[in-house]
Amino acid sequence: MEAVLARTPAPLRAVLIKHRELLKFAIVGGTTFLVDNGVWYLLKLTVLEAKPTTAKAIAIIVAAIASYVLNREWSFRTRGGRERTHEAALFFLVSGIAVVVNLIPLYLSRYALHLEVPHVTRLVQEVADFASGSILGMLLAMVFRFWAFKKWVFPDELGERRREHVTRLPR
DSSP states (O other), X not given: OHHHHHXXXXXXXHHHHHTHHHHHHHHXXXXXXXXXXXXXXXXXXXXTTTOHHHHHHHHHHHHHHHHHHHIIIIITTTSOOSOHHHHHHHHHHHHHHHHHHHHHHHHIIIIISOOXXXXXXXXXXXXXXXXXXXXXXXXXXXXXXXXXXXXXXXXXXXXHHHHHHHHHSOO
16 A cells, blocks of 8 residues: 555645545445455355345455455554454444445335346346346445444544554554
């Protein structure tokens, strides 16, 4: 990250540094987006073909575990300060709520709008699933998670102990 910042023009560098947490959160989000969709499509096109919402829920859980590790150790590494088990419990509680937020558009697409075979073609079903489950649902859940992580899971006012510890570690 530091090497990229060193090559960035000064005005843009100042913006990136100011919004460093958001940028890191977005990179973690992009990574977990790939994990989420990879697991989802693997399950939905194989063992859980008849249960796309269940497949999506499993994929979100796998991605949430990756997200916790990456956010705790990178995005919000200078925040927090709670006991790790308390922090993890809060993280997964927020993530559990985010799973529900993420599933709402997919559920509505499939079961309220009937964008599923035999009502529509397989292509329309897959595009609707991707748009509602992977784009809209994930965006809604991402906004909720960023806000909730900063407010409750990794609050800045508890970060003093972590900042002191992180500044002593080699980068």
